Amino acid sequence: MTARACPETPDGRYFVVRGRLWRRSDPSLPDERRSALVAELMAARRAVGVALRHKHPAALAAARAAVDRAKTALGERGPVWWKDGAPDLTRRMAKNTVYAEWFAQLGQQA
Known part of the structure; x- marks a missing residue:
């Protein structure tokens, strides 16, 4: 299975998954800072999985x-960027x- 890129709104504020808007990361973040934050996010998501598997509420x-x-x-x-x-x-x-209108046009281009 290949990864499919999600459409991004023309102003770059959101990407769309199953018709729903999701806010993108702040594009003004320096690459090094963004990479560090993404690493923190992924570690935290893994910790959620571990806590769920071990049924550890705290x-x-x-x-x-x-x-x-x-x-x-x-x-x-949080606050918009x-x-x-x-x-x-x-x-x-x-x-x-x-x-x-932009979203409706996506269906015609596919």
Whole structure:
């Protein structure tokens, strides 16, 4: 199976998975910082899996908090990284947002 790239909104703020918008990482992050944060995020996600397998509620809470910290530092959660005052549309269906026309055109190009 090959990895398929998710469509990215024209302004680069979101990518789309199954019609839903997900906020991208802050593009202004230096590559070294982004790499370190992604490594932290992946370690935290692995820790979530371990805690779930071992049924350890305290470890699960700590791991999920670490995921949240990494995602917030990456700009995927928390305050938006853009400065024009546009609202955060994360988790919304693209067809119900300002990206509706763009998203509809994706189906015609496929």
